[in-house]
Amino acid sequence: MPTHRSGIKVLGDAVYALLNVAGFTALSTGGVYNDVPQGTALPYTMFGNFIETRWDSMGQPGKQITFDVHVVSQFEGDKEATEIASKAIELLHYQRPTVSGHTCVVIQYEQTVMFEELVNGILTRHHVAMFRALLDQTL
Numbered sequence: 001m002p003t004h005r006s007g008i009k010v011l012g013d014a015v016y017a018l019l020n021v022a023g024f025t026a027l028s029t030g031g032v033y034n035d036v037p038q039g040t041a042l043p044y045t046m047f048g049n050f051i052e053t054r055w056d057s058m059g060q061p062g063k064q065i066t067f068d069v070h071v072v073s074q075f076e077g078d079k080e081a082t083e084i085a086s087k088a089i090e091l092l093h094y095q096r097p098t099v100s101g102h103t104c105v106v107i108q109y110e111q112t113v114m115f116e117e118l119v120n121g122i123l124t125r126h127h128v129a130m131f132r133a134l135l136d137q138t139l
Contacts, residue, residue, distance in 0.1 A: 007063045007102050007135040008050045014097035014104065015047050015067065024091060027084045028071065042124075043073040043080055045088065061137040063102070066110075071127040078114065078125060085112060085127040092131055105134040 012034055019032045030044030047069045055062040069088045073081040093109040110130045117124050 002061055002137060002139065004054070004061045005101060005137060005139065006052060007065055007099065007133075007137070008052055010099040010102060011065055011067070011104070011133055011135065012047070012050065014099050015069075015092065015107075018091050018095060018097060019045065019047070019069070019088060021091070024084075024087050027080075027087055030072075043071060043075065043084060045084060046070050046072070055134060057136065063133075063135045063137070065133045065135065067131055067133070069129045069131065071129075073125045073127075074122060075125070078127070081114070081125045081127040085129050089129055099135060101139040102135040102137050105136060107131055107133045 016032060016034065025032065028043055028045040030041040033044065033046045034048055036044060036046050047067060049068040051066045053064045055064040069085070071081045071084045075081065089109045092107050095107045096104045108131065110132055113128045115126050117126070
């Protein structure tokens with residue numbers, strides 16, 4: 001059996017490529033990030049919180065990777081964050097991007113959690129869409 005290799009970095013690269021397109025960045029005008037720089041304009045989208053679990057199949061190493069796409073907005077109401085999160089779901093759900101050293105079987109949308117925080121009198125909305133990806137290792 002081949003040595004297990006993590007699929008997190010290559011999946012993260014693929015997620016970034018799927019989201020960093022004009023149809024998405026026109027909504028998430030602050031950008032798409034895996035690591036958000038201080039002072040980033042809103043609304044922005046970040047992805048991460050990867051959790052990788054073995055998902056071997058027929059003696060072939062595989063991974064099940066869960067991750068979040070997190071939209072941050074200060075727009076009044078849920079409209080802006082909901083539209084951005086919905087576009088992320090549209091762009092990622094049932095996709096099979098090319099990932100180095102692996103075959104992506106599928107990326108599936110699972111659920112969204114929404115919450116708000118009030119800091120220094122400013123209400124910030126968070127819409128967090130959760131996804132699951134299945135990868136077969138090819139190397």
